[in-house]
Amino acid sequence: MTRYFSRDKVYYFRRVLTNPADAFYEIRHREQGSIPLALITVFIFCLCYTFNNILSGFVVNLTDPRTVNGLVDLQSIFVIYMLFCIGNWSITCLMEGEGRLRDIMTVTGYAILPLIITTIPAIIISNVLAANEEVFYSIIIGFGVAWTALLILIGIMTVHNYTLLKTVITLFLTLVAMLLIIFLALLLYDLLNQVFIFFQSVYTELILRG
Amino acid sequence: MRRFVRQAALAAMLVILFSCTAPALAAVDIPYDSYTYNYREYIEFTPAPYVPAGAISGMTLGVGSFKNPQDIAIAPDGMIYVADTDNDRIVVVNAEMTEAVAVIETFDNDGERDRFNRPFGVTVSEKNLLYVADANNNRVVVLDGEKAVQIIDNPQSEMLPDDYIFSPLKVAVDYADRAYVVAQNMHQGIMVFSAAGDFQSFFGTIEVRTTLWQRFWRRFSTKEQRERQILFITREFTGVDVDPQGFVYASYIDTQGEQAVFRLNPKGEDVIKTGENGNLGGDLLYRPSQAGALYGASYMVDVIIRDKGIYSLLDSKRGRIFTYDNEGNLLYIFGGLGTQAGTFRAPCSLADAGDKILVLDTDRQEILIFSETEYGRLINEAVGLRYDGDEKLAVDIWRQVLALNENLELANVGIGKAYLSEGDNREAMTYLRLGMNRTYYSIAFKRYRNDLLKDNLGYILTAAVVAALALYIWNTVKHKGAGKGDLLTDD
Numbered sequence: 001m002t003r004y005f006s007r008d009k010v011y012y013f014r015r016v017l018t019n020p021a022d023a024f025y026e027i028r029h030r031e032q033g034s035i036p037l038a039l040i041t042v043f044i045f046c047l048c049y050t051f052n053n054i055l056s057g058f059v060v061n062l063t064d065p066r067t068v069n070g071l072v073d074l075q076s077i078f079v080i081y082m083l084f085c086i087g088n089w090s091i092t093c094l095m096e097g098e099g100r101l102r103d104i105m106t107v108t109g110y111a112i113l114p115l116i117i118t119t120i121p122a123i124i125i126s127n128v129l130a131a132n133e134e135v136f137y138s139i140i141i142g143f144g145v146a147w148t149a150l151l152i153l154i155g156i157m158t159v160h161n162y163t164l165l166k167t168v169i170t171l172f173l174t175l176v177a178m179l180l181i182i183f184l185a186l187l188l189y190d191l192l193n194q195v196f197i198f199f200q201s202v203y204t205e206l207i208l209r210g
Numbered sequence: 211m212r213r214f215v216r217q218a219a220l221a222a223m224l225v226i227l228f229s230c231t232a233p234a235l236a237a238v239d240i241p242y243d244s245y246t247y248n249y250r251e252y253i254e255f256t257p258a259p260y261v262p263a264g265a266i267s268g269m270t271l272g273v274g275s276f277k278n279p280q281d282i283a284i285a286p287d288g289m290i291y292v293a294d295t296d297n298d299r300i301v302v303v304n305a306e307m308t309e310a311v312a313v314i315e316t317f318d319n320d321g322e323r324d325r326f327n328r329p330f331g332v333t334v335s336e337k338n339l340l341y342v343a344d345a346n347n348n349r350v351v352v353l354d355g356e357k358a359v360q361i362i363d364n365p366q367s368e369m370l371p372d373d374y375i376f377s378p379l380k381v382a383v384d385y386a387d388r389a390y391v392v393a394q395n396m397h398q399g400i401m402v403f404s405a406a407g408d409f410q411s412f413f414g415t416i417e418v419r420t421t422l423w424q425r426f427w428r429r430f431s432t433k434e435q436r437e438r439q440i441l442f443i444t445r446e447f448t449g450v451d452v453d454p455q456g457f458v459y460a461s462y463i464d465t466q467g468e469q470a471v472f473r474l475n476p477k478g479e480d481v482i483k484t485g486e487n488g489n490l491g492g493d494l495l496y497r498p499s500q501a502g503a504l505y506g507a508s509y510m511v512d513v514i515i516r517d518k519g520i521y522s523l524l525d526s527k528r529g530r531i532f533t534y535d536n537e538g539n540l541l542y543i544f545g546g547l548g549t550q551a552g553t554f555r556a557p558c559s560l561a562d563a564g565d566k567i568l569v570l571d572t573d574r575q576e577i578l579i580f581s582e583t584e585y586g587r588l589i590n591e592a593v594g595l596r597y598d599g600d601e602k603l604a605v606d607i608w609r610q611v612l613a614l615n616e617n618l619e620l621a622n623v624g625i626g627k628a629y630l631s632e633g634d635n636r637e638a639m640t641y642l643r644l645g646m647n648r649t650y651y652s653i654a655f656k657r658y659r660n661d662l663l664k665d666n667l668g669y670i671l672t673a674a675v676v677a678a679l680a681l682y683i684w685n686t687v688k689h690k691g692a693g694k695g696d697l698l699t700d701d
Contacts, residue, residue: 058643059652064250128659131652 004034013037016110020151024158027110028103035102038109042081045112046074048119057126060134084108087177088156091170097160107155111148118144241553242529242546248619249646251487251494256615259533259542259586260567262552266303267576268294271310273301276575281343281380282561282568285334290561292570292577293332293342298325300332300342305563307579314340318357326351331380331392341389343378350378350389350403362389365401365409384452392447392460399478400447400460413478414445414460449512449524449559457481459513461523467491467507471523484538486647492525492532493543504528516562518594524569529554531567531580535593539620542589544580545569552578585614592624601628619645630654635661 012032015023027033050070053063085108089101099107122140129137157167244258268275277296284290288305302312316323331343340353349363365376377394378401384390387405390413399412420428428436445462452458458474469490473482484490492508499505508525515521519536529547534540546553555573562568565582582590588611595604601624608624615621626641627650635658642651663670 059648059655130656130659131649 004036008032009034009037013110013113016113016151020154021158024107024110024155027106028099028159033103033106033110035106035109038106041109041112041116042078043074045116045119046070046077048116048123049073049077052119052123055127056123056137057129059129059131060126060137081108083178083181084174087181088170088174091173091177092156092160095160095166095170095173097162097170099156099159103159104156107159108152111151111155114147114151115144118147241548241550242544244542244544246540246542246618246620247487247494248617249486253495254617256542256618257585258544258583259589260531260544260580261583263566263579263581265551265574265576265578266307267574268301271301271303273310273313276301278572279558279570279575280329280572281331281333281559282570282577283333284561284563284568285338285340286336287338288563289334290563290568290577291332291334291340293329295328295330295345298327298329300326300329300340307577314353314356316356317351317353319351319361320358324351324358331378333381333383335383335387336385337387339383339387341381341383343381343391345377345379345394348376348378350381350391360407362391362403362407365403367409369398369412370409380448380450382450382452382458384456384458385454386456390450390452390458390460392450397446399445400450400458400474411478413458414447414462414472414474414480415478448510449514451513451515451521453515453519459515459521461510461513463509464491465507467493467496470508470510471513471521482538483536485534485540486649489540490534490538492523492530493528508532511558512560514560514562517590518597520590520593522560522562522567524557524560526554526557529557531560531569536597541593541620542586552580554578585611588614589620592621596624596627601631604628619647621645623647623650626650626654 009032012023023032047070050068050073053061053068053073054065085101085105088104088108089099091097092099092104118140122137122144125140126134126137153164153167153171156162156171157164160167160170162170240258240261243255244260245253245255248254274297276292276294279292280295281293282290289311290303290305290307292301292303294301298315300314301310302314303309304311316325318324326342326344327346328344329342330345331341333341335341338354339359342351342353344351347363349361351358352360352362363376365374378391379394380392382390388410389403389407391401391403393401399415402410402413404410447460447462449461450458451460456476458472460472460474461470462472464470467489469482469484470492471482471490472480475481482490487494492510496507497505504527506527508523508530509527510523511526512524513521516533520533520541522531522533524531529545530543531545532540532543545557547555549555554569554571556571557569557578558572559570560567561570565587567580569578569580570576571578588607592604592607592611595601595607605625605628608621608628611618611621612625622641622645624645626638626643626645626647629635629638629641630650630653635654638654639651639658642654
């Protein structure tokens with residue numbers, strides 16, 4: 001248990017924020033990361049995302065409360081997260097990346113942290129904003145997004161021991177891989193469905209004839 | 211004592227009787243849905259603002275049935291004029307709508323008896339002169355009683371093509387006796403005629419707007435495809451009305467369903483106000499493609515200006531009447547197509563008779579009467595008070611509206627705005643938020659926030675100073691402790 005949840009591992013988040021390149025290097029080579037902690041980070045981000053849709057101030061919140069569904073948010077964010085990790089892993093495997101799947105998952109999960117620590121103040125601040133001041137809210141959120149993007153870039157770069165250019169190329173290819181996975185999954189689903197329907201109709205036929 | 215018992219029994223009986231009949235009364239068959247669109251463009255059903263109150267036809271008036279009637283107008287004295295097009299006559303009905311006071315079939319044109327030939331449009335000026343758009347005679351006849359005082363025909367201008375045939379369909383007159391004519395096949399705008407009857411200019415002219423995307427596709431489409439696409443022509447005007455200030459309201463066909471009415475200032479520019487959603491095109495939700503019988507945006511065939519800046523539009527596609535206030539807020543929607551009493555088959559013209567709305571139906575050949583309910587009256591009244599600037603008085607009425615329809619954003623905004631102008635920002639915020647009005651909510655919120663800051667500035671600053679001090683002390687203490695620790699480990 002301490003392997004995943006030790007005090008040092010939790011405090012390690014601070015190092016990710018202040019010194020990302022070193023921190024990610026140690027995640028790869030000195031076992032400083034923890035997959036459960038990364039998953040918890042993603043989970044907290046899902047909560048923040050839903051809370052942002054529900055609780056952010058009336059002036060900035062254009063979301064229809066009837067469309068907010070925390071479980072759907074949770075599912076979709078986790079699906080995207082896993083798609084990204086698996087897509088990246090499958091690409092970097094072929095491109096001499098040094099990172100393992102657990103490194104990619106840890107690094108991506110840890111990189112979402114800035115989004116959490118900007119969304120919470122953004123929600124609070126949005127409740128004291130009036131019209132024409134929404135820009136503060138969007139600046140905070142935008143800052144978080146940019147920070148996270150930077151951390152993912154640094155993380156992938158460090159974990160795989162890539163150059164910047166190669167990282168950007170692999171990230172682009174990761175996107176392609178994600179689309180491919182979705183396509184294949186849908187194809188598989190459809191084919192299995194047809195097989196299922198085939199057996200079902202055989203069964204129905206037997207029941208009715210027999 | 212016995213008398214008291216009897217009275218009590220009577221009262222109890224009455225209560226029981228009314229409690230039985232009240233739901234029945236509430237559910238009186240209104241053959242259409244009344245609704246409005248809320249902030250999120252969902253349909254919200256409302257109590258009926260207007261209910262059917264009978265119909266009048268040529269038969270009930272004893273003048274023989276109407277034949278393809280096209281227009282009705284109401285004179286300042288309350289008389290109703292019906293353009294009975296295919297019978298080539300104008301029927302004048304008294305204000306009580308009980309009998310026909312006159313049937314104008316012929317009139318005195320410079321000493322000769324003259325007749326109409328398919329009169330399409332009719333209107334009455336403030337001076338009680340009757341303007342008839344005599345379509346197949348290519349003229350507008352101005353009548354005083356049964357005597358023609360002016361004939362507007364044969365417009366001359368270099369803006370008009372040489373072979374132009376003037377065939378007026380609808381006509382409206384302003385306080386200065388200028389006539390605004392919607393003519394057949396005249397897509398350049400509404401034709402404006404001076405008091406002397408000379409053609410002056412076009413009104414409501416707008417250049418054809420095509421998007422870059424449309425032009426891109428047109429470039430790649432074949433000739434046959436292009437022929438099947440919608441023609442990019444300018445507005446097709448359908449109805450016209452002039453308000454007492456001289457602004458011209460003109461309805462037109464908007465296939466995009468965004469804006470189906472203009473409010474034209476004397477320069478001919480559109481100065482209409484739109485509400486929060488920026489839409490003045492009738493229905494927001496409709497079948498977009500040719501999937502069913504009723505598809506596409508509302509098809510506005512007429513506009514009437516009512517009291518206090520309120521105006522109504524008539525949609526012939528789905529037989530609905532849309533009412534907006536002077537700020538462009540949708541007030542209520544009612545009416546529907548059908549065969550029952552109180553529904554339309556082919557509505558073509560609207561008129562406003564005080565607390566009643568009249569709709570002329572070409573196909574049914576009758577005028578359908580709709581009378582105001584309490585709900586409709588309260589909304590009209592509250593909007594009128596706001597129009598006059600008596601927002602405070604409107605609050606009570608809006609509250610009564612809320613009692614009838616709790617979800618009406620309009621009423622919440624009305625109350626909120628009144629509180630805002632009164633200076634009660636907290637209450638204003640509550641109501642404006644219920645009414646989903648971000649602009650005014652922000653104003654109220656800003657003021658509330660400033661007041662809050664002003665009142666509590668002392669506490670806030672004190673708290674900040676205390677916090678800073680505490681942080682400073684804590685830091686010092688901690689550093690001392692850490693220093694000691696270091697020393698110990700060094701030893």
